[in-house]
Amino acid sequence: MSQLQFLSAAEKRKFDLPPVFTHKQRPAYFTVTDEIRRTLSALRSDTNKVGFLLQLGYFRHSGRFFERHTFRSRDIKYLTKQFNITEPVDLAQYSPSRMAQHQIRICELLGWTAFDADSAAYIARHVQLQAEQQIKPERIFTAAVDFCWQQRIEIPTHHQLANLITDSFNIVESAWLEQLETGLEPGDCEAVDVMLEAADGLPALLGEAKTISQSRQTKGIKKNVKSCLAFGRYFAQFESAYTLLDLPEKATEYYATWVKKATLAQLKQFLNRWKRYLHLLAFIKHQYSLRQDVLMDTLLKSTQSAINAATNAEDRSDLEQRAAQKEAIRIVTKARKSAQHVLDEITAITRNESLSASERIAKIEQLLTDYEALQSDQVRETLQQSELFLEQQTDTAKTYDELEKRSVSLQLKVSPILKALEFDTTSSDANILAAVKYFQDTDGLLGKSAPLDFLSPKEQALFPEDETLRISLYKILLFKSVATAVKAGKLNLRHSYRYRAIQDYLIPLEQWLRERDYLLSMAGLTKFADGPTVLAELKETLDAKYRWVNDRIRSGENEHLRFDKKGTAKVRTPETAFSEDGFVGQTLVDNGIVSVLQVLREISQICNFIACFKHLSPKHHKLKPNDDTVLAGILGKGCNIGVHKLSQISQGINQSTLKSTVNWCFGLKNIQAANTQLLQVMDKLPLSNAFQHEPGQLHTSSDGRKVNVAVDCLHANHSFKYFGKDKGVTLYTFIDERHALFHSTVISASEREAAYVIDGLMQNEVIKSDIHSTDTHGYTECIFAATHLIDTAFAPRLKKVGKQTLSSFSSKGVHQRRGDVILPGHTVNRKLILSHWDDILRFMATIKLRYSSASQLFKRLSSYANDHPLYKALKDFGRVIKTRFILTYFDNLELRQRIEKQLNKIELANRFSKAVFFDNNQEFQDGSLENQEIATACKVLIQNAIVLWNALYLSQELLNTKDRDEHDEMLAAIKSGSLITWRHVNMQGEYDFRRIAANSPVFDLGKILALQVA
Structure with missing residues (x-):
């Protein structure tokens, strides 16, 4: 395979060129410490001094070295002025050997490892782990750069990294092909070839794979069972091959997706038959596992419905019998009271010492005679019937x-x-x-x-x-x-994506025991390797936090916190000024209405996100779809119009071409990559970053929105509150404080959203969340534990907190001394946490290295009837982190206000989502989870395009404002509102793709990026 191409020519040049410093950045990156000054004093020529400092400054910024001919003239001029160098500096005299020596010294000074054969092998192993999961090369490239930063390894050139990634893909696929070539029996090969030709073989399976019935009616179930059995027969036939071919889950899905979209003729075009076998075997395995999950979903839901x-029938029966029950109870109660009255009279007569024995007997006999006279046969029969009726009502047999x-x-x-x-x-x-x-x-x-x-x-x-x-x-x-x-x-x-045993999702135990330190390093978890040290540090900070918060409560400094009679803590959070629309919305509306198609076109000119819609097969990378066809697909999916309908109401779009483009180019990974392009621009915009509360600390949030599904859908659920008698799903979306929507997924409406928090935080390479907030339904103790171990502070909104919510390491000591206001509810089981610390690390390494998703692991782990020991340990560790947060939440008004403001943004984003996903009554028209995910990703892409367009337009307005006071006033007005506004965007109407887009961009991105907002 030739070198993989995953960056544009401009992106390659940018990566291999030194950074462009502002006048404020130069002093920071070219600062000289005492140790550096000693190194400089040993250099004789001014050229070597300037060359050394240039390499040092660029390395501090980029973690890598650059060719001397690329060094920036402004930086050279700055350094010559700083060091009072009067003679011209000729970097042509800065020899390669001297540059290499300086690079070694810079790595020593900064504590970095040079890029050499050993470090290249180390990076290659990290890359290969991701290549095994068939992660897109561009994502691997970004992850490799991040890995070098984490491990403090000199970042290689684009060419070197591209070669590493290409070699890794070649090595991985070659290993699988070799396993097949050496392990497949001749009979297996013949069976695969026969399957390609037989009428009831692959052609039939391809037809089965196109659709999975989403119905829970008998007819739909029978269809799914039939197709599952068909795939099961082939899977069993090649089971020995699967034993040899240990194909990861993500790779299996990648190859299987290609086969599903391909035609039989395209599959036969593979010149290497082992590659054809690899695709086919992955397809069968994927479809079999997928259909086992579908059948299990149906079993669970059908059984629960029954x-x-x-x-419900039992409850209705009880309700219908309520009057009869009351009457039966009245009759039995009356009989009991009557009998009790007789018994009381007999007791009184018996204990009356003034009466002789014969008198007592006579009175008792008279009493019994009178009582029996009242008990007619009819009364007795009625009483017996009532007793029998009540027995039947309480009989569990019914x-x-x-x-x-x-x-x-x-x-x-x-x-x-x-x-x-x-x-x-x-x-x-x-x-x-x-x-x-x-x-x-x-x-x-x-x-x-x-x-x-x-x-x-x-x-x-x-x-x-x-x-x-x-x-x-x-x-x-x-x-x-x-x-x-x-x-x-x-x-x-046995074969499933969602219903296997928990240990089957984790990094294999043998591999973990063999490579623990290496895997921890790869996952960035080395600092958590020693459990006792981690807990000791947490105990110290928690003790100090308890003291601080209690002292402030006793002194009356915390005026917003109070406790009710039950000891439940309640905090009041005064509102902060926040305008959802206001100045921003009015300014944009005053500019005039723009069509959503125009917004997408103009944003594409800025970041060319359309280029991300590549053909699924690398072999067809030259078959680039038409830009307008891609935009039509995005609107058809993201606005819920539908591809077929959009082609009918549009001008200049060919229906057949549009369907083919959506089939081959609208994979979820492609749409997410396009979103990443938008996020990268938003990440650089000064105006977007002006919404950040604290520079260098990014606050994010997530929340769900319920959406109806208008067709049969296995993962949709009833919720009378949201859907009435219908069914629906939840769109779970993530946003940062700069209004960038960086992740969204579709989950069952009955699922708890907390399991998906970690997925969203780890999904994107651009947005690195430092603080994440959810509503109360978005957190559990396990999520507190996991977010701590991925270096994100978890900060959900809390309404009230009982004492049992708090924890401590010990029941003695600072927390329960006399006079304390806050008392911990229970003691953390330190022994349990430490006994399973290695399991916790293995669990987190599995997530961070993408062996399995966090949602898969959490859902499976939390389902165990008796809490799994690992789950108990995670919860106990999470209670420590949660307690520390709750104490901070009690004490820090500013934090509570930030959380409220950030959650307001995600609620606004959910309303924005409704406006974009406007057609077909805002209901999904497809029951397939895959297609719902694609539609949701397209919707988010449109949302981000509008937000970015808003930011660019407002930035341009600020640039055009020459008066400083007016500029500052406008900036303050913008920052008090939100970039999420859409009144100025026309989502609906006829879509005309015949109009040729302007060649020159509407926005001057260079000037906008240089905008001063401080």
């Missing part, structure tokens, strides 16, 4: 009766699924696994020997040995137990 229906009624309809849906699922025998509970295997082996035709050990003793009592098995009841209890066991991590699928 259980809910049984519960719960099982209701379940049994729904068993047959559930069997039609779930029985074929349970037969098609393949469970992991090594990590699943033996009792439930035995019951499932029996069900599969007998094809659901159960006999008296059906296993009962998976049932509770109470449920086992429903199936006496001497009675005929209640098959319908048994089956629904089996389905219910399977669903419970899967959710609890006691029953795991």
Whole structure:
């Protein structure tokens, strides 16, 4: 493979040229310490001194060295003036050997490692780990540069890095191809070739792969079961090959996606047959795992629906019988009172010492005679019926009766699924696994020997040995137990993306034990390697924080904090001035209405994000789509218009070309890369950065927005509050304080958003969050632990905090001395944390090195019925971090106001989202999660384009304002509002792509980047 091309020519030049310093930056980067001064004193010529300082300053900024002919003349002039050098400096006399010596010295002074064969191998290993996951080369390039900074390794040139990345991809793919060539039996090769030609082989599978039924009706389920079994047969046929080919999950998905989009003819064009086999085997494995997940989703939801229906029926029955219950209770209560009255009278007569024994007996006999006279046969019968009725109402057997009624309809849906699922025998509970295997082996035709050990003793009592098995009841209890066991991590699928055992998602234990220090270094976790040291430092800071906060409460300095009678802390946060629209919105509206197509075109002129929409196959990199076709696809997807409809209401767009472009170029990674292009420009804009509260510290936030799904959708859920009788999903979006939307994903409306926080924080290379805020539903103790270990301060909004929320390392000491206001609720289990510290590090390294996503791990780990030891340890460690934050939150009004302001921005962004995603009643028209993710990414791209356009326009207005007071007044007005405003953008109407875009950019980016906003 020739060298991969992932940067434009301009980007390459920029990377390989020294930085352009402002007059304020030069003194900082060219500052001379005592040690540097001693080094300079040993240099004889002025040329060598200037050359040394130039290399030092550029290295401080960029972490790398540059060719001498690229050194900036302004920097040379600055240094000659600083050192009073009167003679001209000729850097042609700065010899390469002298430059190399100086580079070694600079690395020594700054504590960096030179780029040599050893460090190149070290970087290559880091790159290769990502190449194995088939991460896009441009992302690997950025990650490699970041890795060099973290490890303090001299950053190589673009050419050297590109060669490293290209070699890594070649090495990785060559290794897989070699495994296939040496490991595939001739019979396997023949079977793959036959599959390509057979009518019921690959052509049929390609057709199956195009769609997955999102319906939970019997017909849709049968279709999914049939296709799963088809892929399962091929998977089983090549299982020996999969044992040899240890293909990572991301790589499997990459190759499989190509096959799904390709035609049979395109697949046959591979000259290297082993590469064709690699694509095909990945396709089969991916589709089989994906369909196992789909079937499990259907089983879980169908079973839960049946259980809910049984519960609701029971509740309705109880409601309908409410009057009869009250009457029965009245009759029984009256009888009890009457009997109690007789008993009380008898007791009084018996204890009356003034009466003789015979008198007592006579009175008691008379009393009983009178009582029996009142108890007619009808009264007794009514009482017996009432007692029997009440017994039936409290009999738990009716719960099982209701379940049994729904068993047959559930069997039609779930029985074929349970037969098609393949469970992991090594990590699943033996009792439930035995019951499932029996069900599969007998094809659901159960006999008296059906296993009962998976049932509770109470449920086992429903199936006496001497009675005929209640098959319908048994089956629904089996389905219910399977669903419970899967959710609890006691029953795991063998081939799956979402339902495997937790250990299958982590870095393999053997690899971890063998390469622990190296993996920690790669993941940037070395400083957390020693658990006792980490906890000791946290204990010290937590103790100090308790003292500080308590002292301020006792002294009355914290006027916004109060405690109720139960000891619950409540803090008041006065509002800060924040205008969502105001001056910014009015200024933009006054300028005139612009079409969303014009916004996208003008932003593309600034950062050429359209270039990111590359063909999925590297072989077709020259097949660049037309710019207007890409913009049409973005609008069709991002505005929820639909590709077909947009091509009909537009001028200058070919429907067939548009569909082909969307199919091959609108992968999620491409759209995210396009968004990254916009974020990079926003990151550099002085006006955008003016919204940052503290320079060098970026505050971000995330929140979810509920969206209806108008079609069948397996991951959509009911929520009467948000969807009424319909179903929907949650769009979970991230924003920074500069109004850049840097991540968005689609999750089930019933899922807790906290599991996805870490995904969003680690998804983007441009936005590095220092503080992240969510609402109360966006955090757990585990998220506090994870954010601490990725060096992000987690700062959710809290409404009230009970004492049990707080923690300490010890129940003795500073926290509970007499007079303290705040008392910790419980003690952190330090022993538990340290005993699982290595597991915590392995868990976090898995996330940071992208072996598995954080959401996958957290969802699987939190599902265990009895908390997994690792989960308990993470929670306990997270409680320490959470307690430290809560104490700060109590005490720091400015922090609370910053959190409120940042959460206001994400709420505004959610309203902005509705305005962009306007068509089709703002409801998803596609039930596929993949297509919903693509539509959401396009929507975010449009949002960011509008925000960037707003920032550029306002920057230009500031540049055109010559009066300093007017400039400062305008800047203050802009900063008091938000760049998220869209009243001036026409989202709807006819889209005319025939109009040729202007060649020259509307905005002068060079001047805008130099804008002074301080």
